[in-house]
Amino acid sequence: MKPKPITATTLVWLQRCARRIWLDRHGDAAQRVATDPVLQHQIARGHAHEEAIVAAQFAQRHPLVATAWPELVAETLAAMQSGVPALHQGALEVQAHDDMILCGSPDLLFRVEQPSQLGAWSYAPVEIKLHREPRPDDQLQLAFYRWMLGMLQGNVPEGELWLGFDAATHQPLQKVRQTKPPHVQPWLDLLTTVRTGDEAPINFSRQCSYCHWRNACEQEATQRQDIALLGQLDRRTAAALRKAGLTNLAALVQLTAEQLAAYPHVGPKRAVQLLSHAHALLRGAPYPHSAAAMRLPPAALFLDIESHPVTQMPWAFGWMDASGQRGSFVVVPQRPRQAPARLDIAGSSVSFVPDAAAGWQALAALVAAQEGVIIHWGHYERQMLQQDATPSVQDALSERMIDLQRKITQAYSFPIARGAGNGATTLKAIGGYLGYTWPAAANWAAAWDAYHQWCQQLATVRTQQQPWADAIDTTLADGLAYLMSDVVALHGVWQWLQNNAAA
Numbered sequence: 001m002k003p004k005p006i007t008a009t010t011l012v013w014l015q016r017c018a019r020r021i022w023l024d025r026h027g028d029a030a031q032r033v034a035t036d037p038v039l040q041h042q043i044a045r046g047h048a049h050e051e052a053i054v055a056a057q058f059a060q061r062h063p064l065v066a067t068a069w070p071e072l073v074a075e076t077l078a079a080m081q082s083g084v085p086a087l088h089q090g091a092l093e094v095q096a097h098d099d100m101i102l103c104g105s106p107d108l109l110f111r112v113e114q115p116s117q118l119g120a121w122s123y124a125p126v127e128i129k130l131h132r133e134p135r136p137d138d139q140l141q142l143a144f145y146r147w148m149l150g151m152l153q154g155n156v157p158e159g160e161l162w163l164g165f166d167a168a169t170h171q172p173l174q175k176v177r178q179t180k181p182p183h184v185q186p187w188l189d190l191l192t193t194v195r196t197g198d199e200a201p202i203n204f205s206r207q208c209s210y211c212h213w214r215n216a217c218e219q220e221a222t223q224r225q226d227i228a229l230l231g232q233l234d235r236r237t238a239a240a241l242r243k244a245g246l247t248n249l250a251a252l253v254q255l256t257a258e259q260l261a262a263y264p265h266v267g268p269k270r271a272v273q274l275l276s277h278a279h280a281l282l283r284g285a286p287y288p289h290s291a292a293a294m295r296l297p298p299a300a301l302f303l304d305i306e307s308h309p310v311t312q313m314p315w316a317f318g319w320m321d322a323s324g325q326r327g328s329f330v331v332v333p334q335r336p337r338q339a340p341a342r343l344d345i346a347g348s349s350v351s352f353v354p355d356a357a358a359g360w361q362a363l364a365a366l367v368a369a370q371e372g373v374i375i376h377w378g379h380y381e382r383q384m385l386q387q388d389a390t391p392s393v394q395d396a397l398s399e400r401m402i403d404l405q406r407k408i409t410q411a412y413s414f415p416i417a418r419g420a421g422n423g424a425t426t427l428k429a430i431g432g433y434l435g436y437t438w439p440a441a442a443n444w445a446a447a448w449d450a451y452h453q454w455c456q457q458l459a460t461v462r463t464q465q466q467p468w469a470d471a472i473d474t475t476l477a478d479g480l481a482y483l484m485s486d487v488v489a490l491h492g493v494w495q496w497l498q499n500n501a502a503a
């Protein structure tokens, strides 16, 4: 039987999770699930970005016409042998061993004047990414293509990552060169070891939501009451616990906090959190970390921000005040002249601001006359305040902001298993446990797409109030509904903590 080809994606998954590789070889294919909708959005955005960069810079690239893989491999090799300047999405194939075929399709192959088996030239790969900073996955993917090219042309080229997008020039924001020899052979050896070894353990991570085994792993972990269900369990801690035979929650809670704290990457604080979470999961009810959680100060505002998926620049600030009044500030960089600055959409006030700094300014004005703190979830809001607000607004708001996620997870563990899709301490997880809901199929990526599409529509709508409202109703409303669901859940979780805390 012809061996299944190994691609850069295979090695990227090996780097992320050995179990994924093991299941790809030994798992029941019927348990695989379709690509996550958020990932589909990201893939589509990545392709559009790559096309934009390539179209802007390489209108004259050599066209490849074959569609079937074997013909595309032959066509790519022929084009390289003839010395064309550049190839987009060429197809490379290398027989690494008798039972190992490597396949790859670099975003770009550039001719460089470095002699090789092809002639007085050779080719160097470029990978184009929408994100701005290089990631380990990118580096491994590029190293893989360089290594393949080394086998095909007899010399190993350097490679480049083209990262981010400058809308003004249609250029990448930065080009990161990779020059060190690509160490791919150790990854191929590890691949063989994992594929032929024992079942790899479950280690949930953010990458799991992109994995086709996510449902299978969640079912397996739940059935076994596996320690992988614990939030904040470091992979290295999990490995040490498994080695000691502590593979499930019932076994783990036999440890004292002091015993657990002695395991790698635990310590006294995390030991209490892990044990509390294990107790909460076993009992099916919230479990306090100590005798009394403290009540938070009165709240002036509940705040949630939606931001650009890559730049993290806010595009909408959703809020609810102490009286329950709700609203949002939506960033509109080029608001048509005479267009209204505020609209009421589905009982909520929507105001428009020209940029993120103005959004923060509007929030500061909203709470200026009110006593109380600003409740938000996680560290992003504070990070964005520092990134985008003026110094005077930072001074006015910084001391008043309270991260509810931090406060509630310091006080309680919830019977929410860490899974393949979500962490156990996200707003969706804790809010969902307490009964709060979000619109079906809504997520941050879909909300961003709705906003992005709406901005494009604004270029064509007239300036009277009604067309604005129509455009919001038809396009942006779903994104704002998602944002408001976050704000309502934020308020609900805060209320739960206040009700269950000591005065």
Ligand code: SF4
Pocket: 017, 018, 019, 020, 021, 023, 201, 202, 203, 204, 205, 207, 208, 211, 212, 213, 214, 215, 217, 420
């Ligand atoms: S769902 Fe997560 S733990 Fe399971 S195989 Fe995929 S990446 Fe690994």
